[in-house]
Amino acid sequence: MTTPTFTVSELASLLGAEAVVSDRPIEGIGTLQSATETQLSFLHNARYQQQLSASRAGAILVRAEHRDAVASVALVVADPYIAYARATALFCEQQDAGVSSISPAADISASAQLGENVTIGANAVIGDDVSIGAGVTIGANSVIGCGCVVGENTRIAANVTLYNRVRVGASCFIHSGAVIGADGFGFADDGGRWLKIHQLGSVRIGDRVEVGAGTTIDRGALDDTVIGDGVILDNQIQIGHNVNIGDNTAIVACSAIAGSTRIGKNCTIAGGVGIAGHLTIADGTHITAMTMVSKSILQPGVFSSGTVMEPHQQWKRNAVRFRHLDEMSRRIKHLEKTVKQQNTEGQP
Amino acid sequence: MTTPTFTVSELASLLGAEAVVSDRPIEGIGTLQSATETQLSFLHNARYQQQLSASRAGAILVRAEHRDAVASVALVVADPYIAYARATALFCEQQDAGVSSISPAADISASAQLGENVTIGANAVIGDDVSIGAGVTIGANSVIGCGCVVGENTRIAANVTLYNRVRVGASCFIHSGAVIGADGFGFADDGGRWLKIHQLGSVRIGDRVEVGAGTTIDRGALDDTVIGDGVILDNQIQIGHNVNIGDNTAIVACSAIAGSTRIGKNCTIAGGVGIAGHLTIADGTHITAMTMVSKSILQPGVFSSGTVMEPHQQWKRNAVRFRHLDEMSRRIKHLEKTVKQQNTEGQP
Amino acid sequence: MTTPTFTVSELASLLGAEAVVSDRPIEGIGTLQSATETQLSFLHNARYQQQLSASRAGAILVRAEHRDAVASVALVVADPYIAYARATALFCEQQDAGVSSISPAADISASAQLGENVTIGANAVIGDDVSIGAGVTIGANSVIGCGCVVGENTRIAANVTLYNRVRVGASCFIHSGAVIGADGFGFADDGGRWLKIHQLGSVRIGDRVEVGAGTTIDRGALDDTVIGDGVILDNQIQIGHNVNIGDNTAIVACSAIAGSTRIGKNCTIAGGVGIAGHLTIADGTHITAMTMVSKSILQPGVFSSGTVMEPHQQWKRNAVRFRHLDEMSRRIKHLEKTVKQQNTEGQP
Incomplete structure (x- = not known):
């Protein structure tokens, strides 16, 4: 597992932002409040706009309109949240590409077919006639039953x-x-x-x-x-x-x-x-x-359905009434009838 | 794992239907709509009665009253749903009877007692003093703690x-x-x-x-x-x-x-x-x-309890009122009293 | 795994009860109704007070006020429920202290660091750079990912x-x-x-x-x-x-x-x-x-939120009305207005 480092310029290119020139190394992602100078951040919700100027982040994904409020380097994109999502893929722990690693402690049926660059963890059990596509990862202690088919690049975690x-x-x-x-x-x-x-x-x-x-x-x-x-x-x-x-x-x-x-x-x-x-x-x-x-x-x-939370004693009184709701409805109808009648009788 | 084939005559006998003579092979079960000529189907709910004549199923479990509507072979039983349930046991994947298979990768305590024809999957762990009855299956990577007792023919799946x-x-x-x-x-x-x-x-x-x-x-x-x-x-x-x-x-x-x-x-x-x-x-x-x-x-x-789903905006208005239900009830009572008084006063 | 035996005197001392002299052996804990003469019991809820005299328990944890109602030996403590909780720790299955037991079938990374007296079950998988504190137990078939840290004396069960x-x-x-x-x-x-x-x-x-x-x-x-x-x-x-x-x-x-x-x-x-x-x-x-x-x-x-359980048919009628609750509220308001008007008009 390795966590890569990128320069701000490289990130701009990888995330589709307007080009910038900056060799500053970025090693991860943080919120506007917590990001350090070697981290990327982003402004998704305009509500947090006032945090832009105080943020110590080494670079910040923003829409064009917020470019000038960024103290460090603004990476201008159409949708900072999508760009942030893409950035998480760059910084998450990755297995070294092109390396196949099958634990000797895995129990793999002789009739199972494995694609290229498959990773299988310790004590995983792969049944008869299973077909596993290229680039698949199967975690430790997982069990893949007979005749299963797993498509390319799918990740199956442990257990x-x-x-x-x-x-x-x-x-x-x-x-x-x-x-x-x-x-x-x-x-x-x-x-x-x-x-x-x-x-x-x-x-x-x-x-x-x-x-x-x-x-x-x-x-x-x-x-x-x-x-x-x-x-x-x-x-x-x-x-x-x-x-x-x-x-x-x-x-x-x-x-x-x-x-x-x-x-x-x-x-x-x-x-x-x-x-x-x-x-x-x-x-x-x-x-x-x-x-x-x-x-x-x-x-x-x-x-939707359900009722809304309230203090318990108040809820209890209301919940008791719920069981009389049909009766309450009838009583309202009866009242309406009576009152209408009184009104009519009251007419000259 | 093998999936067996039966003739329609054999199925009639195995499922307690009226005897029929038919060598047609049946290899599985399908719904009236999807079953093929080598599949069994069934009519449980009279609502689907009109599907009988169009079904391509090789044989159909029906009550006597629907016998004539079956295009292929009717298997007449008292309760088609029970007969269908019994048929699923015939067609499910089965381990070969009488074969004991204990994975060498299972970790079984020397003090565990195993009955005859026990199957234990890879990396299953069987603790001290466990007692496992005849015909039991224990799936891969399952853990059976010390002193457990598992009765005959019980199946424990993986993990x-x-x-x-x-x-x-x-x-x-x-x-x-x-x-x-x-x-x-x-x-x-x-x-x-x-x-x-x-x-x-x-x-x-x-x-x-x-x-x-x-x-x-x-x-x-x-x-x-x-x-x-x-x-x-x-x-x-x-x-x-x-x-x-x-x-x-x-x-x-x-x-x-x-x-x-x-x-x-x-x-x-x-x-x-x-x-x-x-x-x-x-x-x-x-x-x-x-x-x-x-x-x-x-x-x-x-x-029962709860409330019934409705469009969100409507639900919101009603849910707000729920919190005033006790008060609403008191107001109805007060109205009834007032109106009754008016009625009495209105009397000559 | 061993389950220890204590004398009543020892239990009194271990649980902080008033000292008693009794060599009676106690091997476990039971409720007042089910405990045998070699079991400890306790009176937590005064509601069960009348069970004290009939209980066959070898010793009973009670508050001072219930001392005289105990037929066998009363163990007088300030809080019998806390004392009971402490007693369960004495009688639960325990691994022999100071014994390290690491299954040869566990898959432990060479870079993992294990403290003293660690127990690891069969087929457990311990990833790279994991740090496991002294006295930790990790159950069979569990998976501890790379870089995890597990503190001293923590127990992780199987799977x-x-x-x-x-x-x-x-x-x-x-x-x-x-x-x-x-x-x-x-x-x-x-x-x-x-x-x-x-x-x-x-x-x-x-x-x-x-x-x-x-x-x-x-x-x-x-x-x-x-x-x-x-x-x-x-x-x-x-x-x-x-x-x-x-x-x-x-x-x-x-x-x-x-x-x-x-x-x-x-x-x-x-x-x-x-x-x-x-x-x-x-x-x-x-x-x-x-x-x-x-x-x-x-x-x-x-x-709290929700409604209270009632017979289904009754619930159904009430739940239907819930969807008219806002309307019902408006009708009550309208009624109040009308009735108030009538009252005013009725004034001389």
Whole structure:
């Protein structure tokens, strides 16, 4: 692992900023407040504009309008946040390119096929007939089940589990503790006992998908569970069997999607959301945190449920009234009727 | 791993259908819409009845009343869904019967006792004094702590953790990422610092229990945490210390049961439910998704909490009013009193 | 692993009770109802006072006022619950002190530094430049990434993952399935595609921290995610990037804290709570189960949200009305106006 150094001039070129001449070495990235003279920073939110002049950062990514407020070197770009994201790729720990490193302690089936420049950590287990693309990294103690296919340049962290026949696309990143392809929760009620429905489908994951730590994606009952290209899943998400998630949808931590639900493209689903099974969610839908979705959403929009936090004693009094809400509604209706009648009777 | 083929006649016999004569080979199962001529299908929900005639499936499990609508071969059974569940067991990937396979890369204590036909994956770790029944499978990289007992024909997938002294019954299936027997969350407040209460009990799991991926079942403080026979637990469920779950209860993903709660038999608890500690839930209780259970349920029924999803702006207006619900209730009461008085005064 | 035996006299001395003379051997701890004559018990909650006389426990920890109700030997202490917590440390399974045990099947980098009396389980993987303090235990199949630092006497259970450069303090306990230092969920919207923001910070965990099974703590984007001293985290908690948790705060299972939120000291956060990002929660705040926190809490108190469980059909009627709450409020206001007008008109 090495962390590279760039000159400010090189960074300007690599990040698509207006050219500058500066040999100052930059070794990392910091916030406007914390960055040192050998770090890059950026101004994304105009709210922090007043921090520009005081920042000690060696160079700062800004839009043209903020160029003059920078004390050190301004790197002028169209979108400083995108440029910052690109910069993180330059400064993150990288394996030396073109080096293949397969731990002698890995347990790799003779029938597995490995592409070029594959890295496999200690005690990783690669099953029969697995196909691993070029440039793939598989972390220590991960288990790749028989017949799995892993696309080029995908990174699988330590302690990941892929059950048999799971297919993962190219340039994905699967984090530790993730379990992909475990059985969907399918059981038939056989006179009070649960009869297991073995899950014969599998999981297909597109390209450029991120799967967070501890996230579980179940295999399909007959057909496959499908995750589209560019989908990003945070930690501890649960995806039920035969769910289908459209391209570039983002789901935040601790959300759960029940079986056979289809989620469109470019949706954003906040944390702790629950979506019932067999629903359809339109492309471009946004769901706020901890919402319970029990009906399909056929037109995109922003959707919510729940109540808002308040002091406990006050909440308790209100929550008790919630259980009388239907009665309250009837009483209002009755009052309206009575008052209207009185008004009419009061007329001359 | 092999996937077997059956003739339609054989399937009729194996699944308890009315006898048919057909040598057509069947190699798998599909939905009515997707099944090919070498696949079995089934009609469970009468809603899909019109798909029967168009289905290309080589044979279809149906009730007698739908026999004539089947274009290919009807396999007439009393309950097509149960027959389908049984068929999935025929077509799932199976290890060759009677073959014991213990990876040389597994780390097995000399004091562990293994039954016949046990399969243990690479890098699995089996602690001292463990007892493993006949026909058990333990996946790669799983850890079975000292003194654990695993009953016959139980399957433990890859990357599972059993802490010391956990007892698992026969014919269970424990999925990857599950952690059984970690410490219950017991701490005493020692003047502002938390003093750990070491958890001296363990976990006992009955027969035919399914434990989903990433599910955690904590060991008891003094006595054991107990999971009854035939209980099915989906993914990412949290079971606190000293919880007791009755036979054949089903719990869906991401639910959590706090310490010392007793859940009856044959309950169904949907996804994302939270149940507080030290409660009793009656046999046969049903709890809907994302419900917060903070009181015991002594008579079975269906129980719910929460609010229903709506467009965000509308939700916001309503959620603000929730915080005035108690006040609204008082105002209605006051109005009723005033209006009643007016009515009385209005009398001649 | 050995479980020690003590005489009642020894226990009195070890637990700070009034001295007693009794050679009775005590081998474990039980509840008042289940304890045998060779077990210790305790009376914490006066509600169980009537069980004292019937208990078969060999010795019972009580406050002075309950001394005479004990049939066997009363061990009089100021706080029986604290004394019980201390007793659990005496009776839990212990590794033999002063014995270093490093599995030959562990995979330890030559550049890792190990303190004295370190225990490392089979197939654990210890990366380059890791520093492990004296008395540390690392469980089987755990992975400690490059550059990690683990403080003295910390226990890391089996199947734990620490990503690169994570720092864990002394006397911590990290349970199985925990993942510390995975990437925070940071992505920039690059014209409809998600551009990954590589997470360059790490995670710093204080001393005496407990991390439950399956809990995930993400590394920071630029700065570190920080967990204070004495923090206790239950199972399946999600801590987002750059979160800061103050000393001695307790968080119960399945709660989630979104990125950059600062939680004060000595807070208690119950199970299933969700806290949005970029908030500040005051020292000493208490949040009840399944509450959604979407605003900062600047003054401590007890806070809640949600509705209370009720029979499903009744809930359904009330939940429907919730969506008309704003309208109901307006109708009440209108009624009040009308009735007030009638009252005024009715005046002579």
